[in-house]
Amino acid sequence: MLPVAAGVGLTVTGANHVVHLERHWNPAKEAQASDRVYRIGQKKPVSIYLPAALHPQHDAFDVHLDRLLQGKLMLKDAVVTSEGVTESAMTKALGLS
DSSP: OOTTTOOTTOOOTTOOEEEOSSOOSOHHHHHHHHHGGGSTTOOSOOEEEOOOOOOSSSOOHHHHHHHHHHHHHHHHHHHHSSSOOOHHHHHHHTTOO
8 A cells, every 4th residue: 555545535444454565755644554444444453564675785775764764753752742762762763873
């Protein structure tokens, strides 16, 4: 399911597997696309998959992108929530340590 593809008139409450074939730069859009299967009427357990290409010797683009998106989520949590995030946790999430 692409974050911007599913839209008007699409009902996915019968789905129980979500595969993000392409990561979106905005983690909120990914979350919204995943949350669509949890709408009213969902009775099955839901599995969400984020396929990634891995290289045995080098970090693949997917690894870097996932690290960037995790850093964005951590930054959002540090700003929006009342719980503090340490500087070391932030630099680790951004892949700077």
